[in-house]
Amino acid sequence: MGHKFDPKNAARLDDPARLDYQHPETVLGLLQPCAGETIVDYGAGVGFMTLPLAAALPRGRVVAVDVSAELLDVLRARVEAWRSGPPAGGPTHMPESAATRDAAERVEIVHTTDNCVPLPDGAADAVLTVNLWHEIYDERPALDEIARLLAPQGRLVIVDWAKVERPVGPPAEYVLTVDETLVVVESLGLSVAIVHQPGALFPYHYAIVARGQG
Numbered sequence: 001m002g003h004k005f006d007p008k009n010a011a012r013l014d015d016p017a018r019l020d021y022q023h024p025e026t027v028l029g030l031l032q033p034c035a036g037e038t039i040v041d042y043g044a045g046v047g048f049m050t051l052p053l054a055a056a057l058p059r060g061r062v063v064a065v066d067v068s069a070e071l072l073d074v075l076r077a078r079v080e081a082w083r084s085g086p087p088a089g090g091p092t093h094m095p096e097s098a099a100t101r102d103a104a105e106r107v108e109i110v111h112t113t114d115n116c117v118p119l120p121d122g123a124a125d126a127v128l129t130v131n132l133w134h135e136i137y138d139e140r141p142a143l144d145e146i147a148r149l150l151a152p153q154g155r156l157v158i159v160d161w162a163k164v165e166r167p168v169g170p171p172a173e174y175v176l177t178v179d180e181t182l183v184v185v186e187s188l189g190l191s192v193a194i195v196h197q198p199g200a201l202f203p204y205h206y207a208i209v210a211r212g213q214g
């Protein structure tokens, strides 16, 4: 069973040190959001990636999905705060442009405990999963839901902890090798387009971009 994140550790998700080793801009460079798209941030947590993604998406929407109501409450409060402009002293990674007020309008929050996201099949131009894959690699309903949501040729972006020596993140025995992740991705009928080994884009993470069927 994948090792699940404990919501009590929510503060770790906002650790400014992440900017040194897993910067949202680098993740967005992989995802390449385009105007008007629907992008699902699966396992969004408190939204470390969600608002930067929404700010990088002129028009369209970001659907932030999570199993934890507690973490989504933090994200919801954050989105509400951003509707009235960037709050002073907010998390350091949040974009500070005027676009953020609009960006908050583009975030939808979905709480699901059973991997049911109320969107039609193929509704997502892209699905982003950051630090999630090691939690769901053996949770078939989660994997199937991600595959269901992906549009034909839609992008699935996986950025997850690598099995390398590192000072942060879950123990190495809880995470997958790149090859193990590729087996799971291919079992969903997705085609692998890009693989970044640990150390290529991120020191402690690997990154994979796959394409939906069709």
Ligand SMILES: C[S@@+](CC[C@H](N)C(=O)[O-])C[C@H]1O[C@@H](n2cnc3c(N)ncnc32)[C@H](O)[C@@H]1O
Pocket (backbone or CB within 6 Å): 004, 005, 013, 042, 043, 044, 045, 046, 047, 048, 049, 065, 066, 067, 068, 071, 112, 115, 129, 130, 131, 132, 135, 136, 139, 142
């Ligand atoms: C390590 S956190 C990463 C959060 C966020 N992506 C980030 O980069 O800060 C993993 C998140 O995935 C969520 N999660 C795990 N399994 C899930 C599932 N089956 N459906 C939705 N969310 C899930 C957890 O509640 C947690 O918020």
